[in-house]
Amino acid sequence: MSTGDISEPAGSPEAVVPVLAGEGISVRFGGIKALTDVSIEIPPRSIAGLIGPNGAGKSTLIGVLSGLIPPTSGRVRLAGVDVTSQPAHMRARRGMARTFQQPELFAGLSVREHLVLAWRIARKRSRLWTDLVLGRAWKPAGTAERDGVDRLLEGLSLQKLANAPVAGLPLGYSRLVEVGRALAASPRVVLLDEPLSGLNGDESEHLAGTLFELTSSEGVSFLLVDHDVDIVLDRSDTVTVLDFGQVIASGSPDQVRANERVRSAYLGDPVDGAAKAEETEDEHV
Ligand SMILES: Nc1ncnc2c1ncn2[C@@H]1O[C@H](COP(=O)(O)OP(=O)(O)OP(=O)(O)O)[C@@H](O)[C@H]1O
Ligand SMILES: [Mg+2]
Numbered sequence: 001m002s003t004g005d006i007s008e009p010a011g012s013p014e015a016v017v018p019v020l021a022g023e024g025i026s027v028r029f030g031g032i033k034a035l036t037d038v039s040i041e042i043p044p045r046s047i048a049g050l051i052g053p054n055g056a057g058k059s060t061l062i063g064v065l066s067g068l069i070p071p072t073s074g075r076v077r078l079a080g081v082d083v084t085s086q087p088a089h090m091r092a093r094r095g096m097a098r099t100f101q102q103p104e105l106f107a108g109l110s111v112r113e114h115l116v117l118a119w120r121i122a123r124k125r126s127r128l129w130t131d132l133v134l135g136r137a138w139k140p141a142g143t144a145e146r147d148g149v150d151r152l153l154e155g156l157s158l159q160k161l162a163n164a165p166v167a168g169l170p171l172g173y174s175r176l177v178e179v180g181r182a183l184a185a186s187p188r189v190v191l192l193d194e195p196l197s198g199l200n201g202d203e204s205e206h207l208a209g210t211l212f213e214l215t216s217s218e219g220v221s222f223l224l225v226d227h228d229v230d231i232v233l234d235r236s237d238t239v240t241v242l243d244f245g246q247v248i249a250s251g252s253p254d255q256v257r258a259n260e261r262v263r264s265a266y267l268g269d270p271v272d273g274a275a276k277a278e279e280t281e282d283e284h285v
Contacts, residue, residue, distance in 0.1 A: 049238070189223065
């Protein structure tokens with residue numbers, strides 16, 4: 001092939017491939033349009049915030065991106081690869097992880113054991129489940145596993161609680177363990193559905209600050225869905241706002257804060273009739 005065969009579009013060498021992207025996603029549940037033509041991009045090593053009122057479609061979008069909900073139309077790309085037709089476990093293998101709103105932890109296991117379990121599941125240590133069920137002694141950890149889990153504990157500031165059973169942990173720490181379990185698979189991107197719900201102000205700040213640190217220390221990206229708008233806007237690099245299943249704004253946190261439609265539809269600012277009439281259907285910031 002001659003060097004002249006491929007012509008690069010202008011600017012493409014600098015173009016950053018999003019670690020995860022939804023393109024024109026629509027979802028119908030019977031007569032309900034849960035999502036209509038929603039597009040979102042999550043850049044590498046970043047936090048992408050996703051906010052919107054109850055029922056706006058945030059969890060549905062996470063379901064589509066993670067492979068649990070098939071879209072009626074649209075595409076999902078993971079690191080540039082079209083994974084729309086791939087099931088959730090294939091996407092997980094390609095580097096996607098998620099947490100659920102309610103931490104589902106094993107009361108009898110310690111923090112470290114949760115991370116070891118997740119580490120081994122991600123790397124297919126086959127005797128794992130029978131060991132757990134039959135109460136056999138765990139396989140001894142290899143160096144890579146020990147180092148990897150230690151690094152996770154450190155990244156999450158959980159070293160001091162490593163051997164504590166999760167049963168007695170405050171919710172804030174349980175959420176960190178959940179994030180740790182997701183990170184144990186060394187994902188490119190983690191989808192977090194309301195990780196701050198039920199946390200007090202300090203716990204929320206700590207968790208959000210930890211996510212922020214992890215974007216650079218682990219090179220991972222997060223999609224952060226939460227009702228705590230202030231924290232999402234403070235900590236995200238980019239923000240998408242959904243309302244009634246449609247993107248009403250997307251951009252930097254400052255752009256989103258200043259957006260009239262967001263202020264009236266979501267942040268509760270009164271907008272007079274004239275201003276409201278001027279708002280066009282698909283106006284993005
Ligand atoms: N499995 C389902 N079957 C039917 N309708 C559904 C289903 N899941 C969600 N919906 C509807 O789709 C819309 C979007 O719901 P979704 O749960 O995605 O919103 P959300 O933004 O996550 O809300 P919340 O902030 O309350 O978690 C809502 O009208 C909801 O009732
Ligand atoms: Mg939801």
